[in-house]
Amino acid sequence: MLDRRIGPATRRFAVLGESLLHTWSPYIHNSLFDAAGVDAVYLPITVPGEKLASAVDVFRSCFDGFNVTIPYKERIMPLLDEIDEAARTCGAVNTVKVCNGRLTGYITDGLGMMRALEEHGVATRGVHAMILGGGGAARVAGYEFLARGGRVTFAVRDVSKGRRLRGELAQLQSDGAARIGVCALPDADERCDILVNCTPVGMYPHADACPIAPDAIARCGAVFDAVYNPRQTRLLAYAREKGVTAVEGLGMLFYQAAEAQRIWLGGQMASCAVQSEVYAQLLSSM
Secondary structure: OOOOOOOOOOEEEEEEEOOOOOOOHHHHHHHHHHHHOOOEEEEEEEOOHHHHHHHHHHHHHHOOEEEEOOOOOOOOHHHOOEEOHHHHHHOOOOEEEEEOOEEEEEOOHHHHHHHHHHHOOOOOOOOEEEEEOOOHHHHHHHHHHHHOOOEEEEEEOOHHHHHHHHHHHHHHOOOOHHHEEEEEHHHOOOOEEEEEEOOOOOOOOOOOOOOOOHHHHOOEEEEEEOOOOOOOOHHHHHHHHOOOEEEOOHHHHHHHHHHHHHHHHHHHOOOHHHHHHHHHHHHHOO
């Protein structure tokens, strides 16, 4: 029997990726659509690498927007008509808006991280963030903290890579270089307002690992772990033991989706209060 909730006027959205067996995105987006009373549907669509360009042409004509996940966040950029400043600086796109056949790329991962922190009462403006890692997630986090007038220290395994990252992000503002530091990962023990783990250390099946020495965690005002499988990482467990505010990565996953809907829907999107209710339901179902 056909689902009568889907008709000719139903707006179409999707996540595009190479492998989507474990994606939470359809559950999150469809729950937000339902809660806001928006006539829309969100689908997972697997696309092999050699079909990426042709798939994007289909999205251009048949969808209102879509998300992009690994490994296409960088590869999709040349196929778009326009790219937002944040996405261009971060070198990746995870959200695309389709308007009159034109594709505009955005990055909402960093916004989702900031929202997750703020929902736990953690200030994100004008703060010092110690960011573990030098990959794409670290770059996005660094961009958002710098854009909010803060300073960042990247703690990385490869210091030369960290210095290149500093040079690229320093171009954001005239004083950018003065607000960005780099150190080796084992030396990440200075005081900071927020410690952000953007490495895969602690991810299932290596859940017993921690990316930083436990004693260093006590010198942080708050800890955020981008790893969300498991939800309770060893890093977050140590933070809670030491009385440090601990924020799990699932919040980033949820709120980056909410930010994508803001780009697609504007005022039609679910209110912040409704978003919080949907997030609570997600947590209770896990």
